[in-house]
Amino acid sequence: MTASDAGAGRPAADGHDALRANLQAELQRDWHGRVLVDPQDMAGFLTDHRRRWTGRTLAVVQPDTAEDVARVVRWCAAHRVAIYPQGGNTGLVGGSVPDDDGRSILLSLTRMQRIRAIDPINNTVTAEAGCVLATLQQAAEQADRLFPLSLASEGSCTLGGNLSTNAGGTQVLRYGNTRELCLGLEVVTADGQVWNGLRGLRKDNTGYDLKDLFIGAEGTLGIITAATMKLYPRPAARMTAMAGVDDPHQALALLELAQRRLSASLTAFELISDYCLELVTRHFPSSQRPFGSRERPEISPYYVLIESSDAVSAEHATGQFEALMEEAFESGLINNAAIAASIAQSRAFWALRENISEAQAHEGQNVKHDISVPISAIGQFVEQTNAALQQRFPDTVMVVFGHMGDGNLHYNVSPAAGRPHDGFLANEPAMNAIVYDAVARFNGSISAEHGLGQIKVDENRHYKSPIELALMRRIKSAFDPDGLFNPGRVLERA
Numbered sequence: 001m002t003a004s005d006a007g008a009g010r011p012a013a014d015g016h017d018a019l020r021a022n023l024q025a026e027l028q029r030d031w032h033g034r035v036l037v038d039p040q041d042m043a044g045f046l047t048d049h050r051r052r053w054t055g056r057t058l059a060v061v062q063p064d065t066a067e068d069v070a071r072v073v074r075w076c077a078a079h080r081v082a083i084y085p086q087g088g089n090t091g092l093v094g095g096s097v098p099d100d101d102g103r104s105i106l107l108s109l110t111r112m113q114r115i116r117a118i119d120p121i122n123n124t125v126t127a128e129a130g131c132v133l134a135t136l137q138q139a140a141e142q143a144d145r146l147f148p149l150s151l152a153s154e155g156s157c158t159l160g161g162n163l164s165t166n167a168g169g170t171q172v173l174r175y176g177n178t179r180e181l182c183l184g185l186e187v188v189t190a191d192g193q194v195w196n197g198l199r200g201l202r203k204d205n206t207g208y209d210l211k212d213l214f215i216g217a218e219g220t221l222g223i224i225t226a227a228t229m230k231l232y233p234r235p236a237a238r239m240t241a242m243a244g245v246d247d248p249h250q251a252l253a254l255l256e257l258a259q260r261r262l263s264a265s266l267t268a269f270e271l272i273s274d275y276c277l278e279l280v281t282r283h284f285p286s287s288q289r290p291f292g293s294r295e296r297p298e299i300s301p302y303y304v305l306i307e308s309s310d311a312v313s314a315e316h317a318t319g320q321f322e323a324l325m326e327e328a329f330e331s332g333l334i335n336n337a338a339i340a341a342s343i344a345q346s347r348a349f350w351a352l353r354e355n356i357s358e359a360q361a362h363e364g365q366n367v368k369h370d371i372s373v374p375i376s377a378i379g380q381f382v383e384q385t386n387a388a389l390q391q392r393f394p395d396t397v398m399v400v401f402g403h404m405g406d407g408n409l410h411y412n413v414s415p416a417a418g419r420p421h422d423g424f425l426a427n428e429p430a431m432n433a434i435v436y437d438a439v440a441r442f443n444g445s446i447s448a449e450h451g452l453g454q455i456k457v458d459e460n461r462h463y464k465s466p467i468e469l470a471l472m473r474r475i476k477s478a479f480d481p482d483g484l485f486n487p488g489r490v491l492e493r494a
């Protein structure tokens, strides 16, 4: 077998032929078809989900096992070649595609999909990094358990990507972020060793919590190859409702009431501005606002989507939910409410929330922010930031929605109706400064759940304290001294 037999197709002509041939020779024996070098075969891996960034690479490498990963990492370490790990490529901050210098490999974990074990007594599942989130949810369900992580991208995002971005999603209020769901990791380190930390323990105080460093590191410290995750009992019943409110302050008062009345059953509390619903109903014609008829909708400036997961029974859930809505209505916290009467209606409510980003993309250019502030400050944040943006950029409209129960908003900005989209992005830095300065005033975060990727590295440097940045750089150089894992993501290139 010749060196080129190891990869399929025609290699890219980019001046890295000798290095690429060396990689193919290294992997030639048992990697046939799993080293892609043809530009056409690689294309789908090299552009991010938002189609904002396209990179170049020596090869797309698709390992089957942790030992395969370790072998590739050892080769990269020996040749000083950068490694960009990728899962489902649904990340929104440009973290999963390579830079364009071409001296790198893209390591796609998507073939490592095995669910290695489910322990229903310990309430844990151990799965490989490339396991698609929806598959993991289904496996848990088959074992009569719940794996609660839930995102609109769950049909394609992977466990490794979820862990590396510490993904949030719609049930953080009750179950926490991905970090809170993880008990153990298997990781390939920068020197090409496999660390087996797949412990299913709720208690383990034996020194530094290494797994916590890899979670949310966006592939900059090591390659996650498998994880042991928590499972929960499946709820007896789910209730979903939408309510109309006047502003985020009122939504906050409703959240406080819902937490008092539903306590741990409250699983989701999402805020949606009316402009978001206008976009969704325009671009998804089968969707409908929750109140009134299609012809005469009852409009509120904001809406709240609430979900509860009840451990007792459907009757208990319905009683609690109806009592909450009645109390909220009587005390003037909500203008109207609709409780989903069927699974189909619940899905229709969630579709209004989950289709906002796509509807906004159909409109044209927009500037996105994924921020968090203390929950108590959300009302003031929206009020002050809306006013500041409107004053400086009067031709814009705010697209405000998100996981309000977690203090996390997707606070996006679009051109107002009829205003030009061309050139809108030229104002992105100035808009970011207004939004992130406000976030900093409220002691919030410029990236609540999507990570820093390549898009927010400079801003993070601006807003994080020097001591925090110095500690982060020390961790990076301890774990990845040659700076080969995802260079230029999270921290600037060394």
Ligand SMILES: Cc1cc2nc3c(=O)[nH]c(=O)nc-3n(C[C@H](O)[C@H](O)[C@H](O)COP(=O)(O)OP(=O)(O)OC[C@H]3O[C@@H](n4cnc5c(N)ncnc54)[C@H](O)[C@@H]3O)c2cc1C
Pocket (backbone or CB within 6 Å): 049, 084, 085, 086, 087, 088, 089, 090, 091, 092, 095, 096, 109, 129, 150, 151, 152, 153, 156, 157, 158, 159, 160, 161, 162, 163, 164, 165, 166, 167, 168, 169, 170, 218, 219, 220, 222, 223, 224, 225, 357, 449, 450, 453, 486, 489
């Ligand atoms: C429609 C839509 C809805 C979304 N909703 C949410 C949401 O509600 N909450 C939320 O948090 N995110 C959301 N996201 C963002 C995205 O889906 C998540 O960040 C997800 O966790 C990424 O998983 P992935 O497998 O696609 O990772 P990728 O996009 O492939 O990678 C993400 C990052 O992780 C690194 N990485 C991937 N796999 C590994 C590994 N095995 N080891 C080390 N590093 C690795 C990559 O290098 C990159 O830096 C949404 C995205 C879309 C498109």
